[in-house]
Amino acid sequence: MSVVEKSVSELHELLVHRDVSSTELTKAYIDRIHSADPDLQAYLTILEDQALAQAAEFDRKIAQGEDIGTLGGIPMALKDNMCTEGVRTSCASKMLDNFIPPYNATVTDRLRAAGTILLGKLNMDEFAMGSSTENSNFAKTRNPWNLECVPGGSSGGSAVSVAADEAAFTLGSDTGGSIRQPAAFCGVVGMKPTYGAVSRFGLVAYASSLDQIGPLTKTVRDNALVMNAIAGHDLKDSTSVPYEKPDYTKFLVNDIKGLKIGIPREYYGEGIDSDVAKGIQAGIQTLIDLGAEVEECSLPHTEYAIPSYYLIATAEASSNLARYDGVRYGYRAEAADVLGMFKTTRAKGFGPEVKRRIMLGTYALSSGYYDAYYLKAQKVRTLIKQDFDKAFEKYDVLLSPTAPTPAFKFGEKSANPLAMYLSDVTTVPVNLAGIPAISIPAGFVNGLPIGMQLMGKAFAEGTLYRIAYTFEQNTNYHTLKPNLGEVLARGNR
Amino acid sequence: MVIADKYEMVCGLEVHVELQTKTKIFCGCTTEFGGEQNTHVCPVCLGLPGTLPVLNREVVNYAIKAGLALNCEIAEFSKFDRKNYFYPDLTKDYQTSQFDLPICGKGGLEIEVDGEKKWIGITRAHMEEDAGKLVHSGETITTSYESSVDYNRAGVPLLEIVSEPDMRSIPEVLAYLEQLVQILEYTEVSDCRMEQGSVRFDVNVSLRPIGATTFGIRTETKNLNSFSSVRRCLEYEVARQARVLDAGENVVQETRTWDEGKGITLTLRSKEEAHDYRYFPEPDLAPLVIDQEWVEGIRKTLPELPVARRARLQGLGLSAYDAGVITSGKAMADYFDTALSYYSDAKTLANWVMGDVTRLLNSNQCSVADSPISAKQLAELLELIDKGTISGKIAKSVLEEMYSTGKDAKIIVKEKGLAQISDEGALLGIIDSIIAANPQSVEDYRAGKDRAIGFLVGQIMKATKGQANPGLVNQLLKQKLS
Numbered sequence: 001m002s003v004v005e006k007s008v009s010e011l012h013e014l015l016v017h018r019d020v021s022s023t024e025l026t027k028a029y030i031d032r033i034h035s036a037d038p039d040l041q042a043y044l045t046i047l048e049d050q051a052l053a054q055a056a057e058f059d060r061k062i063a064q065g066e067d068i069g070t071l072g073g074i075p076m077a078l079k080d081n082m083c084t085e086g087v088r089t090s091c092a093s094k095m096l097d098n099f100i101p102p103y104n105a106t107v108t109d110r111l112r113a114a115g116t117i118l119l120g121k122l123n124m125d126e127f128a129m130g131s132s133t134e135n136s137n138f139a140k141t142r143n144p145w146n147l148e149c150v151p152g153g154s155s156g157g158s159a160v161s162v163a164a165d166e167a168a169f170t171l172g173s174d175t176g177g178s179i180r181q182p183a184a185f186c187g188v189v190g191m192k193p194t195y196g197a198v199s200r201f202g203l204v205a206y207a208s209s210l211d212q213i214g215p216l217t218k219t220v221r222d223n224a225l226v227m228n229a230i231a232g233h234d235l236k237d238s239t240s241v242p243y244e245k246p247d248y249t250k251f252l253v254n255d256i257k258g259l260k261i262g263i264p265r266e267y268y269g270e271g272i273d274s275d276v277a278k279g280i281q282a283g284i285q286t287l288i289d290l291g292a293e294v295e296e297c298s299l300p301h302t303e304y305a306i307p308s309y310y311l312i313a314t315a316e317a318s319s320n321l322a323r324y325d326g327v328r329y330g331y332r333a334e335a336a337d338v339l340g341m342f343k344t345t346r347a348k349g350f351g352p353e354v355k356r357r358i359m360l361g362t363y364a365l366s367s368g369y370y371d372a373y374y375l376k377a378q379k380v381r382t383l384i385k386q387d388f389d390k391a392f393e394k395y396d397v398l399l400s401p402t403a404p405t406p407a408f409k410f411g412e413k414s415a416n417p418l419a420m421y422l423s424d425v426t427t428v429p430v431n432l433a434g435i436p437a438i439s440i441p442a443g444f445v446n447g448l449p450i451g452m453q454l455m456g457k458a459f460a461e462g463t464l465y466r467i468a469y470t471f472e473q474n475t476n477y478h479t480l481k482p483n484l485g486e487v488l489a490r491g492n493r
Numbered sequence: 494m495v496i497a498d499k500y501e502m503v504c505g506l507e508v509h510v511e512l513q514t515k516t517k518i519f520c521g522c523t524t525e526f527g528g529e530q531n532t533h534v535c536p537v538c539l540g541l542p543g544t545l546p547v548l549n550r551e552v553v554n555y556a557i558k559a560g561l562a563l564n565c566e567i568a569e570f571s572k573f574d575r576k577n578y579f580y581p582d583l584t585k586d587y588q589t590s591q592f593d594l595p596i597c598g599k600g601g602l603e604i605e606v607d608g609e610k611k612w613i614g615i616t617r618a619h620m621e622e623d624a625g626k627l628v629h630s631g632e633t634i635t636t637s638y639e640s641s642v643d644y645n646r647a648g649v650p651l652l653e654i655v656s657e658p659d660m661r662s663i664p665e666v667l668a669y670l671e672q673l674v675q676i677l678e679y680t681e682v683s684d685c686r687m688e689q690g691s692v693r694f695d696v697n698v699s700l701r702p703i704g705a706t707t708f709g710i711r712t713e714t715k716n717l718n719s720f721s722s723v724r725r726c727l728e729y730e731v732a733r734q735a736r737v738l739d740a741g742e743n744v745v746q747e748t749r750t751w752d753e754g755k756g757i758t759l760t761l762r763s764k765e766e767a768h769d770y771r772y773f774p775e776p777d778l779a780p781l782v783i784d785q786e787w788v789e790g791i792r793k794t795l796p797e798l799p800v801a802r803r804a805r806l807q808g809l810g811l812s813a814y815d816a817g818v819i820t821s822g823k824a825m826a827d828y829f830d831t832a833l834s835y836y837s838d839a840k841t842l843a844n845w846v847m848g849d850v851t852r853l854l855n856s857n858q859c860s861v862a863d864s865p866i867s868a869k870q871l872a873e874l875l876e877l878i879d880k881g882t883i884s885g886k887i888a889k890s891v892l893e894e895m896y897s898t899g900k901d902a903k904i905i906v907k908e909k910g911l912a913q914i915s916d917e918g919a920l921l922g923i924i925d926s927i928i929a930a931n932p933q934s935v936e937d938y939r940a941g942k943d944r945a946i947g948f949l950v951g952q953i954m955k956a957t958k959g960q961a962n963p964g965l966v967n968q969l970l971k972q973k974l975s
Contacts, residue, residue, distance in 0.1 A: 081543075083543045089542070091542070201545050202543040204542040208777050239778075239779065316776055318771075319575050319773070322585065322586035322587055338635070362771065365577070366769055367771070370773075
C-alpha cells in the first residue's frame with residue numbers, strides 16, 4: 001500500500017515513529033499529483049516549492065522533539081475559494097484569475113497553526129455555483145471512479161483529490177450540498193458542519209447565510225480530527241457561534257444501540273434512482289442490525305426547499321458578487337466610460353451559471369418582487385427549520401441518500417439548469433436549517449459510489465460522527481479504491 | 494415662508510454626520526481625516542473577497558448617545574441591511590446601512606425663530622458606513638479622462654438623521670441645523686467639521702398653496718456641505734418651484750444636485766431613473782439587541798445639553814441673547830463654565846467672554862478651545878478689578894498682554910507696575926500739586942461749575958499714568974475743595 005493511500009491517523013503514526021518524514025510524504029503526494037492530475041484535473045494551483053519548504057520546516061521541528069499535534073506534517077489542499085496569503089485564490093473564475101489575497105482565511109491560519117502542509121488549491125464550480133464542477137473556468141475535473149462522469153460539485157476538486165490520494169484530506173465549502181454531494185459521488189467522507197461552527201472569514205462568499213466550510217476525508221476519524229482543528233468561535237466572523245467545541249474524536253465509538261433514526265419519506269420521492277434507494281435501504285438494515293431504532297418520518301415542507309434555496313442563495317449572491325466590478329482587483333475590461341467598464345467586466349469575467357444566478361437574485365430582491373420572492377422564501381426557510389426541530393424532538397438523526405443518483409456524465413445535466421438544481425433536493429434543506437450533515441460511503445451503483453447522508457441537530461456533529469463511525473467499522477466501502485492504473489500510467493509517461 | 498403671498502414652503506432634511514470614533518465601523522482602521530491616499534485601509538474596509546464586517550461597539554454607543562440627546566426612542570431590536578448600487582466609491586458595490594429597523598426611532602428638538610418656539614420632529618436616525626472619495630481629472634466622472642479613488646473614508650461610521658417635513662421657512666431650517674449640530678457637538682459624537690465633509694445635508698423641499706393641507710411634489714437636493722449652501726440652495730429651489738407652479742406646470746419629483754459655483758440646482762436623476770436599492774438584511778451581521786441597561790448606562794454620560802445650559806445661564810442673570818451666544822458652541826460654553834467656577838459674577842464674566850476675549854481670539858483667528866488665556870486666568874484678572882488692584886481700563890491692556898505672553902494677570906501687573914494707586918497719602922500729594930497748578934479750574938468748581946472737577950480728575954489720572962484709583966481720587970478731591 002502506497003503511503004499516499006493511508007488515512008490521516010495512520011500517517012500521524014508513521015510521522016511520530018519517524019517511519020516517514022513530512023518531506024518524504026509531501027514528495028509522495030506531489031508525485032501522485034503529477035501522475036494523476038493530468039487526467040483528473042483536481043488542482044488549479046500546485047504549491048510544490050512552498051509545500052516542500054513547509055515540510056522541511058516541520059521535519060526540523062520534529063527532529064528537535066517538538067509536539068507535532070495530530071495533523072502536524074500532513075499534506076492537504078484547499079478549495080480555491082478559501083483565501084491563502086500570497087497564493088492565487090481564483091474561485092475558478094476568470095474574474096479572480098489574478099487575485100492574490102494579502103491575508104489568510106481563518107481555516108487556512110488554523111490548519112497552518114496545526115502544522116499541515118498546503119499542497120495546493122482545488123478546482124470547483126465558479127464561485128461555488130454548481131453541482132458538477134463543470135462550471136469551472138479553468139479545468140474539467142473528472143471522477144476517478146469513471147472518467148466519463150462528473151465528480152459532483154461545487155467542491156469537485158476537494159472530493160477527487162481525496163478519492164485519488166492526491167491529498168491526505170481537503171476542505172470544501174457547502175452552500176446547498178457542495179461538500180456532501182461530491183463526497184458521495186467520489187466515495188469519501190464529507191461533513192457540512194452547523195452554520196456558525198467553522199469561521200467563514202476568508203471564504204469568498206457565495207450565499208453568506210448558507211455557506212459553511214467542512215472537511216473531506218478518507219475516514220470518519222480523519223474527519224473528526226480535521227474538525228478539531230478548524231471548528232470554533234472566531235472574532236473575525238460575526239456569524240461564528242461562541243460554543244464549547246468538543247473533542248470530536250470522543251464520539252468515535254462503535255456503538256449505536258438505542259439511537260433513534262428517522263427516515264424522511266419526502267427524500268425518497270420522484271427523481272430518486274431506485275438502485276440508490278435500494279443501496280441506502282441496505283445501509284439502513286445494517287444500522288438496524290447494529291441496534292439503531294429506525295422509523296419513517298415526515299419533513300412536510302421539503303418540496304419547497306429547492307425554490308426557497310434558489311431565491312435566498314441567488315439574492316445573497318447577487319449582492320456578494322457585486323464587488324467584482326473591475327475597479328480594485330481582479331479582471332478589468334476596457335470601455336469608454338465607467339458604466340461601460342462595469343458592464344463589460346462583468347459580461348466577460350463571469351461564466352453563464354454565475355450570471356444566471358446574479359440575474360435571478362437581482363430579480364428576487366427587486367422592488368415590487370421582494371415580498372413575493374425573497375421574503376416568502378425566508379418564511380419557507382423558517383417552516384423548513386421547524387420541520388427539522390419537530391423531527392429532532394423524536395429522532396437523534398435523520399437519514400437519506402446524499403444525492404438522488406450516482407455521478408452523472410459530463411454534459412448530461414449542464415444543458416438543463418433546472419434538472420441540475422433539482423439534483424440538490426436532498427442536500428439544500430440542511431443548509432436552509434443551518435444544521436450539520438455528513439455524507440459517508442454506502443455502496444456502489446454501476447461501479448459508482450453512493451453516499452448516505454446523516455443529518456443532526458445544530459452542534460450535534462458528534463452524534464453524526466458516532467453513527468458514521470459505527471457504520472464504517474461494520475462495512476468496507478471506505479476501503480475500496482478507484483482503479484487508477486491507466487490514469488497513473490498515462491500521467492507517468 | 495410666503496413666496497409672493499401664494500405658496501408655503503415645506504422642508505425636511507437628511508443629515509449625514511460622521512461619528513468621531515477612533516476606528517471605522519466594521520474594522521480596526523483609523524477614522525482620522527486625510528492621510529496619504531489609501532493608507533487608512535485594510536482588507537475588510539476594502540471589501541476584498543472573503544472578508545467580513547465586525548461591528549464596532551463604540552459606534553453603537555455614539556448612535557445611542559446622539560439618539561438620546563435628540564429625544565429619540567432607542568430600538569431594542571435593530572438590524573443592518575445592504576443597500577445595493579454600483580459606484581466606484583463603494584468597495585463592495587453595496588453600502589451596509591439600516592433600512593426598516595433603525596437604531597433610533599421618533600424624536601425631535603425645539604427651535605426658536607423670532608422669539609417663537611417650535612418643535613421639529615425627527616423621524617429616525619440610523620447607522621451606516623461612509624463611502625470612499627473620488628478624485629476626477631475633469632469635472633465629473635463621465636467627463637473625466639481618468640478618476641482615482643481614495644478609500645481612507647470608506648467605512649467611517651455615519652449617523653443619518655432624518656427629520657419630519659416640519660420646517661416652513663429658511664430661518665426654521667437654519668435654526669434646526671444649528672440646534673442639531675450644537676447637540677451633536679455637545680454630546681461629542683461628532684466634531685461636525687463641515688470643511689472636512691464630516692456633516693452633509695440632503696434637502697427635501699416642496700411648495701403648496703397657502704392654506705392647502707396636502708403636500709406638494711418635492712425635490713431632493715443631495716450632498717450639500719455647509720449651512721450657507723443649504724440656505725442658497727433653498728432660496729434657489731423655492732424660487733424655481735414657484736416659477737414652475739406659476740406657469741401652471743407640475744414640479745417633477747426628482748433628485749437634484751447643487752452647483753456651488755453657479756448657485757443653482759440641476760437634475761441628477763428622475764423618479765423613473767431612481768435607484769432600486771434592493772435592500773435586504775445583511776447576512777454577515779447578527780441583529781443588534783440593545784437592552785435597557787445599555788441605554789441607561791449611556792444616558793448617564795450625557796452632558797448638559799444646550800437648551801438646559803441656556804436656561805441655567807439665564808437663571809444666573811444673563812439675558813436670553815447672552816446665554817444664546819455663550820452656549821452656541823460647546824467650547825465657549827465650557828470655557829465660560831470653567832471661569833464661572835473661579836469667578837461668580839456671571840454677568841460681568843459674560844461681558845468679558847463675549848467682548849474682549851472673543852475679539853482677541855477672532856482677530857488672531859484662534860478658537861476658544863486653543864485660547865492662550867485659560868478660563869482660570871481670565872477669572873483671576875476679573876478678581877483683580879473687583880479688588881481694586883487695577884481698573885477696568887488697565888485690565889483690557891493686561892488681557893492683551895496675557896494673550897501674547899500667556900502670563901498670569903498678577904505677574905503682568907507686578908512686572909509693569911500697573912497696580913492702582915489707592916494709597917491716600919501718595920494720592921493727596923499729587924492732588925495738592927494739581928490743585929496748585931490749576932487755580933482757574935478750582936475757582937470754576939467752587940463757583941458751581943461741576944464739570945470742572947472732571948478736568949481735575951483727568952489731570953490727576955494723567956499724572957499717575959492712569960494708575961490712580963479713580964473712585965478714591967474723586968472722593969479725596971471733593972474733600973479738598975469743599
